Amino acid sequence: xxxxxxxxxxxxxxxxxxxxxxxxxxxxxxxxxxxxxxxxxxxxxxxxxxxxxxxxxxxxxxxxxxxxxxxxxxxxxxxxxxxxxxxxxxxxxxxxxxxxxxxxxxxxxxxxxxxxxxxxxxxxxxxxxxxxxxxxxxxxxxxxxxxxxxxxxxxxxxxxxxxxxxxxxxxxxxxxxxxxxxxxxxxxxxxxxxxxxxxxxxxxxxxxxxxxxxxxxxxxxxxxxxxxxxxxxxxxxxxxxxxxxxxxxxxxxxxxxxxxxxxxxxxxxxxxxxxxxxxxxxxxxxxxxxxxxxxxxxxxxxxxxxxxxxxxxxxxxxxxxxxxxxxxxxxxxxxxxxxxxxxxxxxxxxxxxx
Amino acid sequence: xxxxxxxxxxxxxxxxxxxxxxxxxxxxxxxxxxxxxxxxxxxxxxxxxxxxxxxxxxxxxxxxxxxxxxxxxxxxxxxxxxxxxxxxxxxxxxxxxxxxxxxxxxxxxxxxxxxxxxxxxxxxxxxxxxxxxxxxxxxxxxxxxxxxxxxxxxxxxxxxxxxxxxxxxxxxxxxxxxxxxxxxxxxxxxxxxxxxxxxxxxxxxxxxxxxxxxxxxxxxxxxxxxxxxxxxxxxxxxxxxxxxxxxxxxxxxxxxxxxxxxxxxxxxxxxxxxxxxxxxxxxxxxxxxxxxxxxxxxxxxxxxxxxxxxxxxxxxxxxxxxxxxxxxxxxxxxxxxxxxxxxxxxxxxxxxxxxxxxxxxxxxxxxxxxxxxxxxxxxxxxxxxxxxxxxxxxxxxxxxxxxxxx
Numbered sequence: 001x002x003x004x005x006x007x008x009x010x011x012x013x014x015x016x017x018x019x020x021x022x023x024x025x026x027x028x029x030x031x032x033x034x035x036x037x038x039x040x041x042x043x044x045x046x047x048x049x050x051x052x053x054x055x056x057x058x059x060x061x062x063x064x065x066x067x068x069x070x071x072x073x074x075x076x077x078x079x080x081x082x083x084x085x086x087x088x089x090x091x092x093x094x095x096x097x098x099x100x101x102x103x104x105x106x107x108x109x110x111x112x113x114x115x116x117x118x119x120x121x122x123x124x125x126x127x128x129x130x131x132x133x134x135x136x137x138x139x140x141x142x143x144x145x146x147x148x149x150x151x152x153x154x155x156x157x158x159x160x161x162x163x164x165x166x167x168x169x170x171x172x173x174x175x176x177x178x179x180x181x182x183x184x185x186x187x188x189x190x191x192x193x194x195x196x197x198x199x200x201x202x203x204x205x206x207x208x209x210x211x212x213x214x215x216x217x218x219x220x221x222x223x224x225x226x227x228x229x230x231x232x233x234x235x236x237x238x239x240x241x242x243x244x245x246x247x248x249x250x251x252x253x254x255x256x257x258x259x260x261x262x263x264x265x266x267x268x269x270x271x272x273x274x275x276x277x278x279x280x281x282x283x284x285x286x287x288x289x290x291x292x293x294x295x296x297x298x299x300x301x302x303x304x305x306x307x308x309x310x311x312x313x314x315x316x317x318x319x320x321x322x323x324x325x326x327x328x329x330x331x332x333x334x335x336x337x338x339x340x341x342x343x344x345x346x347x348x349x350x351x352x353x354x
Numbered sequence: 355x356x357x358x359x360x361x362x363x364x365x366x367x368x369x370x371x372x373x374x375x376x377x378x379x380x381x382x383x384x385x386x387x388x389x390x391x392x393x394x395x396x397x398x399x400x401x402x403x404x405x406x407x408x409x410x411x412x413x414x415x416x417x418x419x420x421x422x423x424x425x426x427x428x429x430x431x432x433x434x435x436x437x438x439x440x441x442x443x444x445x446x447x448x449x450x451x452x453x454x455x456x457x458x459x460x461x462x463x464x465x466x467x468x469x470x471x472x473x474x475x476x477x478x479x480x481x482x483x484x485x486x487x488x489x490x491x492x493x494x495x496x497x498x499x500x501x502x503x504x505x506x507x508x509x510x511x512x513x514x515x516x517x518x519x520x521x522x523x524x525x526x527x528x529x530x531x532x533x534x535x536x537x538x539x540x541x542x543x544x545x546x547x548x549x550x551x552x553x554x555x556x557x558x559x560x561x562x563x564x565x566x567x568x569x570x571x572x573x574x575x576x577x578x579x580x581x582x583x584x585x586x587x588x589x590x591x592x593x594x595x596x597x598x599x600x601x602x603x604x605x606x607x608x609x610x611x612x613x614x615x616x617x618x619x620x621x622x623x624x625x626x627x628x629x630x631x632x633x634x635x636x637x638x639x640x641x642x643x644x645x646x647x648x649x650x651x652x653x654x655x656x657x658x659x660x661x662x663x664x665x666x667x668x669x670x671x672x673x674x675x676x677x678x679x680x681x682x683x684x685x686x687x688x689x690x691x692x693x694x695x696x697x698x699x700x701x702x703x704x705x706x707x708x709x710x711x712x713x714x715x716x717x718x719x720x721x722x723x724x725x726x727x728x729x730x731x732x733x734x735x736x737x738x739x740x741x742x743x744x745x746x747x748x749x750x751x752x753x754x755x756x757x758x759x760x
Contacts, residue, residue: 099488187713192713223491224483246416250415253560253712261412262404262405287476
């Protein structure tokens with residue numbers, strides 16, 4: 001509960017204090033002590049809680065499950081090449097792996113290795129994929145300077161390229177709302193899909209994306225815990241565990257989530273090969289995705305792509321628990337506010353003006 | 355061992371009875387099969403290209419599938435309206451109708467599950483939702499509650515009629531001590547399935563149109579109007595085409611249930627409209643969109659302005675005893691009430707929840723042909739299942755189908 005004690009920003013306390021306990025431990029257990037992290041087991045081990053290794057468990061499953069029969073026949077085929085066999089083996093293990101949130105460090109590493117190898121087999125290129133966990137004493141926060149933003153949308157472009165978003169449907173995590181001067185923050189009359197020269201006369205700009213709420217409604221509603229809040233405050237999705245029911249999308253008050261309505265396509269030469277399991281690795285059709293504050297960058301000590309791309313310096317990112325960080329300076333010295341605070345979602349995304 | 359023998363004989367006999375019938379019956383079944391095949395073809399396209407073949411987008415992320423799911427949960431819940439008086443209050447009038455009602459519930463539940471699966475982005479990883487093998491986010495996610503109550507209700511509605519029919523099949527009388535507790539449980543369970551489904555929407559602070567304390571009770575009222583209305587229509591068909599005798603008294607009593615539920619539903623509708631339009635706030639925009647359109651976007655207007663007059667008309671007709679007791683009028687009233695509630699509880703509830711979006715964006719939704727094809731296919735599946743169940747049940751009930759009576 002260290003983050004609770006160190007919390008220095010305004011909180012709307014809607015009696016959610018009790019719920020915070022759920023988030024105090026990333027092992028996903030709502031009961032029991034955190035000392036039992038090693039015992040956290042994924043779906044398979046929970047069922048086959050016997051002394052057998054993963055491979056044997058999968059063999060058992062093979063016998064009992066009719067689904068995936070095609071994969072079995074491929075992997076058993078005598079004429080299939082070694083590569084094909086390996087690919088089938090990987091696909092099989094990927095299909096029946098557990099929830100990333102509940103995986104042990106070794107299991108996380110194993111699935112990352114499989115995904116890297118699978119990409120190598122399919123495309124002949126090597127990607128680097130991280131499974132770096134949250135660091136202690138880090139809680140990410142974001143601030144947006146409304147006075148500075150001119151609506152150039154460089155952040156949007158950088159985000160799309162960094163995070164390997166589907167180019168076909170032009171998926172964008174960030175929306176820049178063009179608002180009329182003198183109307184206040186009137187989202188109803190704002191335009192989030194403009195195609196003209198900016199800054200437009202008599203307008204100001206405001207960006208929205210996933211706010212990485214401290215009390216995220218999307219996490220509560222997910223029927224399979226495919227989305228959760230990490231220890232450093234990032235709300236992430238396990239793309240392989242998501243069943244695509246889109247309940248989280250209905251639950252998000254900030255339009256922060258995106259769905260892959262068809263197979264996402266990124267031209268091979270544009271693929272960002274510096275990836276994180278929870279971040280910009282390639283997605284498949286029928287799963288949710290969202291802004292992760294560029295987990296592959298932020299956990300490596302860098303700023304998210306949108307922050308670095310912004311030509312006006314309107315975007316500020318940093319560790320809320322570090323008293324010397326810029327974000328803390330902004331929160332302490334500027335008149336900050338957040339959107340829809342009355343909903344009790346506690347976003348970690350503040351707006352301010354010069 | 356004997357039971358197993360009876361069971362295999364029952365399966366064989368029911369297979370015989372469902373594959374034989376009049377010409378009309380065969381045409382009906384062939385028609386349903388054709389629609390189902392079309393639906394499966396449409397679904398195969400959806401599987402290949404993803405949900406992008408539907409009209410849904412990031413702005414309106416639930417559409418026709420979830421609308422039908424919501425409505426059908428109500429139809430399934432309505433079986434209880436017949437179960438309660440028959441088994442618990444020992445009202446003999448309903449006994450004929452109750453097996454039909456439960457059969458309808460089974461068909462509706464299977465359709466519900468089919469609609470949910472059709473709406474999933476990843477049907478191949480649905481096992482993630484199975485408790486034990488997957489990770490079940492219980493009790494936090496209302497969707498997990500819904501999975502439990504729907505499947506539990508399906509089990510109850512299969513097991514109770516099965517027990518009764520299994521006994522009848524052997525020429526024995528069912529033991530009330532065994533099925534009455536189950537029936538009482540299913541009474542509470544039926545309320546639970548619809549309330550939990552309402553909570554699925556009601557619990558979202560992001561969507562003010564749903565985040566409304568009246569949503570749950572209104573779900574119940576509309577369900578107990580639309581469900582029994584459908585049962586009346588089905589009983590009318592069964593009376594015409596089979597030798598299964600259903601007394602006028604039974605239909606009149608169900609008509610009474612429909613009437614009261616429709617009246618309560620209308621009162622709640624007035625209350626909702628008053629709240630939205632007397633002192634409209636920012637949160638009334640979805641209702642404005644639904645009833646009057648926003649900024650020239652009016653896709654739902656024809657739907658809701660069909661539903662509301664039909665709803666009022668049906669309720670008024672049903673309210674007058676003279677009209678209600680005239681069966682021809684009753685059937686018409688039930689039909690238009692069913693259609694009105696299907697629109698209101700489906701399209702009229704789900705789609706406006708997303709419009710305007712979280713930041714006021716108005717993006718409209720129109721289902722595509724593929725979506726409609728899958729939807730029709732699932733409805734045909736429901737009708738198919740119900741026909742099979744009803745045909746077997748009626749044969750056993752009328753004593754035509756009995757163990758070793760060949």
